[in-house]
Amino acid sequence: MYALVDGNNFYVSCERVFRPSLVGRPVVVLSNNDGCAIARSNEAKALGVRMGHPWFECRQLEEQHGLVALSANFALYGDMSDRMMAVAASYAPRQEIYSIDESFLDFSGVRGDLVAQCREMRTRILDWAGIPCGVGLGPTKTLAKLANHIAKTAERKPGSYPKELAQVCHLGAMQTSELEALMAATEVGEVWGVGPRIGFQLVNAGVKTVLDLARLDPVAVRRRFSVVLEKTVRELQGTPCIELDDAPAPKQQIMCSRSFGHPITRGFDLATAVTEFTSRVAEKLRAQESAAGALVVFIRTSPFRPDDPQYSGSTTVPLIRPTADTSELVASALAGLRRIYRKGFRYAKAGVMLIEFQPRGRVQCELDLGTETGIPDEGVAATRDKSKLMAAVDSVNRRYGRGSLILASAGLEGAQRPWSMKQERRTPNYTTVWSEMPIVRA
């Protein structure tokens, strides 16, 4: 039996832990650059704020209804996530951390009343981490996801589902008739794996509810749609097709991209941004002990400014020898940037993606054919020295905070970083920076 544990309105809940005055009020958390709403409290949802709703379109709700908007504080959310995941992990032999606010638990071999245990877990997460959760149980991951949806909706919208299913819902422990009634009351688009496109096609074909989907013939679904949707149908029928993945493979690509706080025209400013983004991906690359064989750089103007001349450039830069060294990666990224940069455009976004990974320490070297590469061969010993340097940089930045040690080409002063994000409403890093720790006065 699987459970899905999911934090309610997670980013908003994290903020409310340290600002209890926000409880009961409409709150949204905004994306980078305070662009659009990426988390909404129930009260904000009730005001009609959509997921991804641009802030400039709903900001009038600030005055009209006291909507509170906060800039995203991902350092805080990541730390709160760790706390929540740790409590959940203590209730089952295996856990898959599926996203920042969700984990699957595998209760195989666990005896006793699972609903009671999940209720206790939910209470403990609320007490210890301060995060309210919904828990869904089912014999497959897709059914656990569906159960979680029912648990949260039953709590948020009284009357939508039987109220005893609120907070914790177990689809694996009920009569078929009861399960089918719940499926018939749920739209097909709520199913994990059914997105807007497939959902539209299904509804057009008369498959409107989860029950309609669960009753389709998996073989026919595979023919007409795909093997992916076939698995979804089988999982709804109770046959596990998607395994719990508690040891995710290393990533195959690592990306860092951002929209700028202001439009950028100068190549120099793009270069500081590309340096910073490359430093970030290089750090992540080293954390998973990989080396990259190539990287992609891209820059583009804003599609939301149709009156501006539009340009989008991207290029793949192969690396002579796979590396995880920040300075080598940055040199290649900047070489790529020089190739794609065009004068006279107002750039809105840039990004760097690392690809073609190999495990570090097992790096394929090149055959020296005496060709003029222009790159001096420093040999394996030099590579080893550099990896020590990188390890030192990473450990300094872990200890003293990101950005303590950087490449100078990332820009040392604010004036050299005009692209930096707009974050006018960010809350303190309550749990990760000593100087920002909240102080309680008795």
Next chain:
DNA sequence: TCTGGGGTCCTAGGACCC
């Protein structure tokens, strides 16, 4: 004025191999 940032998997089609 103002519109996020990361990922994965599957499929179809083309190039190429013997």
Next chain:
DNA sequence: TCTGGGGTCCTAGGACCC
């Protein structure tokens, strides 16, 4: 009219997830 029969690898694009 009729043009072999298998394969692999790579890429682009589309769909999904949070």
